[in-house]
Amino acid sequence: MKRAENITASIFMVLGIFVIKGATSLIYMTDIGPGPGFFPMWLGVLLLFLGMLLIIQNVFSKKKAEIVSAEPTEPLWPGKAGAIRVAIVVLSLLAVAFFISYVGFRVAIFLLISSLLYTLGKQKILTTLSVAFVGSFGVYFVFTHFLYVELPKASLSLLSALGL
Amino acid sequence: MDTLTLLFHGTQAVFQPLNFLFLILGCVLGQAIGVLPGIGSAAAIALLIPVTLNLSPTASVIMLAGIFYGTNYGGTITSVLMNTPGESASVVTAIDGYQMAKKGRGGPALGIAAIGSFIGGTVGTLGLAFGAQWFSDTALKIGASEYFALMIFAVALVTVLATGSPVKALLMGVLGLLIGTIGIDPDLGIPRFTFGQIKLYDGINFIAIVIGFFGLGEILVNIERKVQDTIYTQVGSVLPNKQDLRDSAAPIARGTLIGFVLGIIPGATSAIASFLSYGVEVNRAKDPSRFGKGAIEGVAGPETANNSFVNANFIPLFTLGIPGTASIAMIMSGMMSNGIVPGPFLFRDNPDFVWTVIASMLIGQVILLVFNLPMVRIWVLLLKIPYSILFVLILEFTLIGAYAVSYDTFNMYVMTISGFFGYLFKKMDFPATPFVLTLVIGPLIEKNLRKSLEISSGEFAIFYQRPMTLILLLGAAFTIIWPVFKWLKMRLKNQKESSRSMNGGA
Numbered sequence: 001m002k003r004a005e006n007i008t009a010s011i012f013m014v015l016g017i018f019v020i021k022g023a024t025s026l027i028y029m030t031d032i033g034p035g036p037g038f039f040p041m042w043l044g045v046l047l048l049f050l051g052m053l054l055i056i057q058n059v060f061s062k063k064k065a066e067i068v069s070a071e072p073t074e075p076l077w078p079g080k081a082g083a084i085r086v087a088i089v090v091l092s093l094l095a096v097a098f099f100i101s102y103v104g105f106r107v108a109i110f111l112l113i114s115s116l117l118y119t120l121g122k123q124k125i126l127t128t129l130s131v132a133f134v135g136s137f138g139v140y141f142v143f144t145h146f147l148y149v150e151l152p153k154a155s156l157s158l159l160s161a162l163g164l
Numbered sequence: 165m166d167t168l169t170l171l172f173h174g175t176q177a178v179f180q181p182l183n184f185l186f187l188i189l190g191c192v193l194g195q196a197i198g199v200l201p202g203i204g205s206a207a208a209i210a211l212l213i214p215v216t217l218n219l220s221p222t223a224s225v226i227m228l229a230g231i232f233y234g235t236n237y238g239g240t241i242t243s244v245l246m247n248t249p250g251e252s253a254s255v256v257t258a259i260d261g262y263q264m265a266k267k268g269r270g271g272p273a274l275g276i277a278a279i280g281s282f283i284g285g286t287v288g289t290l291g292l293a294f295g296a297q298w299f300s301d302t303a304l305k306i307g308a309s310e311y312f313a314l315m316i317f318a319v320a321l322v323t324v325l326a327t328g329s330p331v332k333a334l335l336m337g338v339l340g341l342l343i344g345t346i347g348i349d350p351d352l353g354i355p356r357f358t359f360g361q362i363k364l365y366d367g368i369n370f371i372a373i374v375i376g377f378f379g380l381g382e383i384l385v386n387i388e389r390k391v392q393d394t395i396y397t398q399v400g401s402v403l404p405n406k407q408d409l410r411d412s413a414a415p416i417a418r419g420t421l422i423g424f425v426l427g428i429i430p431g432a433t434s435a436i437a438s439f440l441s442y443g444v445e446v447n448r449a450k451d452p453s454r455f456g457k458g459a460i461e462g463v464a465g466p467e468t469a470n471n472s473f474v475n476a477n478f479i480p481l482f483t484l485g486i487p488g489t490a491s492i493a494m495i496m497s498g499m500m501s502n503g504i505v506p507g508p509f510l511f512r513d514n515p516d517f518v519w520t521v522i523a524s525m526l527i528g529q530v531i532l533l534v535f536n537l538p539m540v541r542i543w544v545l546l547l548k549i550p551y552s553i554l555f556v557l558i559l560e561f562t563l564i565g566a567y568a569v570s571y572d573t574f575n576m577y578v579m580t581i582s583g584f585f586g587y588l589f590k591k592m593d594f595p596a597t598p599f600v601l602t603l604v605i606g607p608l609i610e611k612n613l614r615k616s617l618e619i620s621s622g623e624f625a626i627f628y629q630r631p632m633t634l635i636l637l638l639g640a641a642f643t644i645i646w647p648v649f650k651w652l653k654m655r656l657k658n659q660k661e662s663s664r665s666m667n668g669g670a
Binding site for chain 1: 329331332334335338339341342345349351352354356357380383384387388389550552553555556557559560562563564567568571573576577579580583584587591592594610613614615617618619621622
């Protein structure tokens, strides 16, 4: 845990330095008051300081293992299977974000729901397809017809010709 | 005519068939939209403004206002049952509400939220009816330095009271502020941290980030273990028990006051009201460690505060013509589109309109309460859906919510990446609440800080020469220093005890 925290704190410190550097290229003070660089500059300084503080806190804190009871605790990070599940969800969403303007909401969401339900949800094929159909075509209909929320349509000519 | 007579005439007008129909429609739509994650009242109102152009101005604004306050009722449901806040004001409700739902007490959480919302909303509207003129005079006296100090106070409360390390909480708070600086500088029009990307000129949409952080982040934590089907099966009785009501009475009273006071200040947000109320409740609790684990006070206070806020928010709009929030700005836009100009002359020039709308807000609270408690059971039916199916549908709504904020697929990327970071931060116990609060109010903090320093020609004396500013900033400093003092005291005590036991052992 502490190793992960120290790495995160270091990232915050690097971010702080980056922000300070970025803020110096902006105007710090104008004739009438603070400029665009004023606020970010101090935020960068705070990030750097707090990141450092977290590392110092971790370095100087006593080893808790002696104090904390020896109860088995859940590991911080998931095993391989868990990491794969997380990766599948994140990558699937990024894929939808990328492809949705080409294939449209209905196709993208149909594929998203059916693939996730089948792989992670372990649902039967009929349930998978039914939920995917309602979740994509049904939701699209409700949002566009009743809530007037325009959802992306396909830009690919083939799908566009099909009214998707 | 006195206020009561005007309100009575307004009430009669509300019961005209068309006005009443659109009041019910507004409440139902608001409730439904609030349930849908990511589709906030501002977007919903904006979408419906064109529809209202064929209606009378009174019916239009009755419906738009109904959506506005109805959304808050609905937003609570997804916050509590799914940990997916529909509105930024409901973010804080998710902290304890969701924990209650996980323990099978989602029903009382929603019940107390509805009761608190009703009380807060009703008192807020009565305050609008009886004190609009007085409030307009008072609100005019509050300057930029006071706004700045008030927001810093709210941030201090939330940061310090977040569970876990205060340093981590502060880091998250600063991160939120930093993300808020991305985009075009509002004063000089210079791009900041945009890396030449036009998409970033308007900043990163905080609703997309919040949906990712809270909605997707939670799903990733759940999915990592394995897909479980029985996470939300038990919600218990919908009505709170006597103990719940006793525990919630004071938070509801305090939430009403906090929401109302903040509601009359243009620039404050309902998120500040709910976060501040939450902070106050944690601070006043005999056992603050219960918060974050399903304390009903953590639902009652914030939910009351945000509904009281929402209704009081009409005061600056109706009396000064100043929209306090994005949703109110949309309602103002709806009024203008219908030929009604909000501002000091509204009560004089359009008394029928304004008193009918105010009366509709009172009746709307009753409608929402009546709809809400029985309807909670209908929403609870959603819990029957297996989580292995539900999580995919929530994922879909997070995508729709992020997209519909500004009709831009870019926000889908923002939501997904935020969700992944939300997951990582959650794993390492970096609290999300300070991040979200500063993310929402960060631009306001910067704006008022800069405005204060512009007024004082760069002199920081403005922060200690104005009494209210000084009191609020001292309150913020005390809020941060007090837990550190307590922590040091406890550490010294532990050290003394351990050295005593070592000496005894030797």
